[in-house]
Amino acid sequence: MINVIKSVKIGSILEGNMPGKNVLLIGAAGFVGNHLIDYILKNRGDWRVTATKMPAEKIEKQVAVRDLDITIPAQIEALLAETKPDYIFHLAAQSSVALSWKNPKLTISINIIGAVNLLDSIRKLEKQPRVLLIGSGEEYGHVKESEIPIIEDNNTRPGNIYAVTKVCQNMIGRLYAEAYGLQIMSTRSFNHTGPNQAPQFVVADFCRQIADIEAGRQEPVIRVGNLSAKRDFTDVRDVVRAYCLLMEKGQAGETYNVGSGYAVKIEEILSRILKLSKKHITVQTDAAKLRPVDVPVIEADISKLKACTGWEPEISLDTTIAETLEWYRRKSRS
Numbered sequence: 001m002i003n004v005i006k007s008v009k010i011g012s013i014l015e016g017n018m019p020g021k022n023v024l025l026i027g028a029a030g031f032v033g034n035h036l037i038d039y040i041l042k043n044r045g046d047w048r049v050t051a052t053k054m055p056a057e058k059i060e061k062q063v064a065v066r067d068l069d070i071t072i073p074a075q076i077e078a079l080l081a082e083t084k085p086d087y088i089f090h091l092a093a094q095s096s097v098a099l100s101w102k103n104p105k106l107t108i109s110i111n112i113i114g115a116v117n118l119l120d121s122i123r124k125l126e127k128q129p130r131v132l133l134i135g136s137g138e139e140y141g142h143v144k145e146s147e148i149p150i151i152e153d154n155n156t157r158p159g160n161i162y163a164v165t166k167v168c169q170n171m172i173g174r175l176y177a178e179a180y181g182l183q184i185m186s187t188r189s190f191n192h193t194g195p196n197q198a199p200q201f202v203v204a205d206f207c208r209q210i211a212d213i214e215a216g217r218q219e220p221v222i223r224v225g226n227l228s229a230k231r232d233f234t235d236v237r238d239v240v241r242a243y244c245l246l247m248e249k250g251q252a253g254e255t256y257n258v259g260s261g262y263a264v265k266i267e268e269i270l271s272r273i274l275k276l277s278k279k280h281i282t283v284q285t286d287a288a289k290l291r292p293v294d295v296p297v298i299e300a301d302i303s304k305l306k307a308c309t310g311w312e313p314e315i316s317l318d319t320t321i322a323e324t325l326e327w328y329r330r331k332s333r334s
């Protein structure tokens with residue numbers, strides 16, 4: 001894609017006043033980053049995107065790509081000097097709850113120290129960008145039934161190391177916004193899913209198994225964990241649209257829940273996925289997938305996000321499920 005800029009005065013380019021926005025997506029090679037790039041390319045024609053990835057990763061899209069490890073401050077400073085961002089989406093993370101138990105130090109180093117490295121580098125800039133830190137609904141942790149749907153001011157009682165690191169990122173972001181006047185907003189994003197999601201997440205896991213069964217790679221038995229929990233699912237393409245709106249309209253120092261506002265039983269999701277297959281498939285509980293479910297229902301209150309941005313989820317759960325299954329079927333055939 002070629003960006004053609006019409007009638008721009010040379011003086012304004014030299015002063016860095018080009019129309020549009022310089023946009024930095026940090027940690028963009030992952031699940032959400034790929035969808036965010038697609039959404040921006042389609043819907044924000046005047047955003048000039050630089051996307052960062054780890055050296056071993058690939059981003060094959062029409063954006064500038066740079067390697068960046070957020071645990072190395074000098075790399076962040078060089079990138080900020082080069083790109084002069086107006087907007088920064090901070091997606092980079094060690095995002096696996098399971099790995100956070102196995103390697104807490106790594107998780108803390110990427111999710112907390114990495115975020116501080118970024119914010120400290122931003123603090124030194126002359127021109128302050130707007131920054132969106134991506135957090136997680138996991139931050140609320142052990143939610144009481146009386147607290148459903150969960151508002152942003154709810155207590156956070158994180159139940160795993162990953163969640164602890166995201167609570168820290170959120171607190172540091174808020175403190176930096178207050179103390180240094182930085183334009184930092186944070187999300188608490190609930191379960192999001194869609195095409196291209198890794199199979200350690202429940203919808204993707206079910207879809208991958210069905211695709212493998214249909215392709216004859218797995219016996220016609222789907223292995224599942226606890227089906228009784230209710231969780232709040234949003235299509236990742238709705239989520240990245242919310243992120244762009246928050247970048248444009250969010251208030252510095254504030255945290256916004258991003259979710260559908262509606263909890264669905266995992267059992268219901270399984271039955272909707274099974275209906276999409278012509279195969280006769282048996283459901284079997286796999287002890288390895290069972291996690292103690294001490295939080296039966298997690299549902300976000302999304303009124304703050306709606307009031308701030310006008311955002312509403314647009315993609316139905318049925319569409320998300322169907323398109324994720326189709327994505328895994330294509331992957332299974334290739």
Ligand code: A2R
Nearest residue numbers: 027029030031032033054068069070071091092093095134
């Ligand atoms: O772990 P890798 O090699 O797949 O790379 C991940 C990258 N990342 C880093 N980037 C810069 N410096 C680091 N030290 C570093 N360590 C990891 O962040 C990956 O490409 C990206 C995160 O993408 P995913 O793991 O696919 O997460 P997803 O689902 O895109 O979630 C985006 C954000 C994360 O902050 C999550 O914690 C939150 O939304 O739910």
